[in-house]
Amino acid sequence: MSHKLTTQDVHVWYGSFHALKGVTLSVKPNTVTAFIGPSGCGKSTFLRLFNRMNDYIEGFHMGGEIIIDGRNIYGKRILVEELRKEVGMVFQKPNPFPKSIYDNVVYGLQIQGINDKHVLEEACETSLKQAALWNEVKDNLKKSALALSGGQQQRLCIARTLAVKPTMILMDEPASALDPISTAKIEELILELKSQYTIVIVTHNMQQAARISDRTAFFYLGELIEYDKTVNIFTNPKEEKTQSYITGRFG
């Protein structure tokens, strides 16, 4: 199995609105894949299919297949909770729980029934180190997560996701609410995490996509217009729409 994720002719409807129209693509393990496109093009919808976060939206239904690690994740025998331990997610706006830093990181383990203090403390330290936040918070793990800065909160959310030990991480515009320095830290982090995880990121920032991703998919009005190596997308796109978008002619 050379592909981590494969989608086959995926359609999504919200009620009668046809949000995604037949998207087919594959993602290799230990790569960063960026989804770009103007607002409302369906890239976030597509991302949220991979951990089934769209299930909560009223009127949502889909067609096609999504295979992660060889399993159809919309199949009957899939437990959504199990899937989400494999496929973590970081959201656009940092959304820490209104609890301590420590409680935030270990929550994902506690809900699996892990209560051993040593295991939790170790997991907390490891995850915070992976998320490059440990040095800033190690003396004050009992502090409320809401007292952290926006950039720190987002790295905490990443640490929280890593603690569950996923193999794939979805990021929905993870830096769009952050200042440039925090954004740079997040990007650096993504490049480091690539060696252990498969990362799919939605971004509005094209320089960001160019800097961190191996492959880029361009979406427009619910369709996958072009999917190629990032270098090709940004230097030599095959489609005219891609060309117009990356040169800033619309979007």
Place this chain on the structure above:
Amino acid sequence: MSSRRNRIADRVFKLWAIGCTLIGIIMLGIFLVNIAIDGLGRIDWDFITSLPSRKAEKAGIYVALLGTVWILVLTAIIAIPVGVAAGIYLEEYGKKSRFASILEINITNLAGVPSIIYGILGLEVFVRTFGLGKSVIAGALTLSLLILPIIIVATREALKAVPKTLREASFALGATKWQTVSKQVLPAASGGIVTGVILAISRAIGETAPLILVGAIVYLNKPPQTPLDQYSVLPMQIFNWISRPEQEFSVNAAAAIIILLLVTFVMNGIAIYLRYRWQRKVKW
């Protein structure tokens, strides 16, 4: 010219609005001063710990006060779990079902039903059908029905105020619905729920009409020992004293009103404090 006329109209309206606001406050003020003049001097430890008596100067509110406490505690024990659970179901689970929307309409309607109707319901169901008689538990069950809609609505409002992003964060980490609700959403909403519950219960303290129907006793010489005992409550005691011709008893009534108001004010105060603390503590 017309702008001058507008300014006069503006000022007139402002005065009128101030006047309207003051009416309520002045009335309350007159009432409080009146009651305080009549009753404040009557309040002492004996007044609180004495049994009812035919002699006004010997009579106390002991039985009624304990009855009110009994009713309060039992009503809280019954109404809080049921009301909060119903609120959670309607807001978190049943949102889209037709069943839930029918329930919702009914609950909204129930909140507007006069309390005497609840008394009739309580009399028929708890006192007669269940055979509970004129007991504390029958009264508490009746008042529980009365305040259930308030608790349900308050719970739903508090849950609604918890942002979607918090739920998403929990789900995305592999939490089930119940784990998300119990470990994240409920704690975040607890301030709002507690506030609503306290306001609902302080409403129950003052209710008299339904308790008259389900058999609160006016003249009783010992407080209830078990939930199946007879009882009296403060509003009943006040009502009884006021209807006596002797002047001394209306002094007693004024003193009892002060105690009842005090209990209600304290409970509302706690509710306001909790709401304030909750709003400061949780910033999204």
